[in-house]
Amino acid sequence: MMGGGQNAVLAQLLAQAEGQAADLIALRAIVEEAGTLGATRALARLGLEDAQASKDMAELRELLAAWREAKKSLWKAVLGWIAKTALVLMLAGLAVKLRLWELLK
Template identity: 50%
Template sequence: MTENEEMLVRLVEQLSQKGSDLVTVRAVIEEASELGATHALHELGLGDKHARKDLDELRELLGAWRIARRGALRTAFGWIGKALLALVLLGLAVRFGLVDWLGR
C-alpha cells in the first residue's frame, strides 16, 4: 500500500469515527483525487520520472508535424493555384487565337 493509500484509509476511518466535519471530508476528497490521478498516470505509462521529458518530446514532435503539414498544404495549394492560372491563360490563348498565331 502506498503512502497516499494509507493516508486515505486513515482519513476514511477518522471520518467514520468522528462523523463528517468539513476539514476531514475535504482531506478525503483531496487524497482520493491525488491517488486517482497517480493511478491514471501509471495506467497511461506516465508514472515514472522520465514522463515529463517524454511529454515534452512528444509536444515538440507534434509542433514540428504541424509546421510541416502547414508548409505542405501551402505548397500544394500554391501548385494548384499555378496550374489553374496556367489553364486560364491557355484557355484565353485558345479563345483569342494566339495558339494559331504561334503555330504559323
C-alpha cells in the first residue's frame, strides 16, 4: 500500500518538534509530510497508487469528454429535428389555409 519510509519521516519530524520548541520550518515540514502521507493513503484506498493510475485517469478523462461531446451533439440533433418538424407543420398549415392542394388537381 505505502512505504514505511513516509511514516518514519513523519515520526522523526514529530519527535524532533517535541524535543525542542517547534519552529516554523519544522512545522511546515511536518505539515508537508502529513499531507503527502494522507494523499498517498487516499490514493491507495481508491486503487490509484500504482504507476498505471495516471494512464487510467487520462483515459477516464478522455471518455468523459467524449460522453459530454456526444450529449451535446444529441441535443443539437434533437433540437434540429424539432425545428424542422415545426417548419413542416407550419408549411402544411399554410398550404391548407391557402388551398394549395386545389392547384395540384
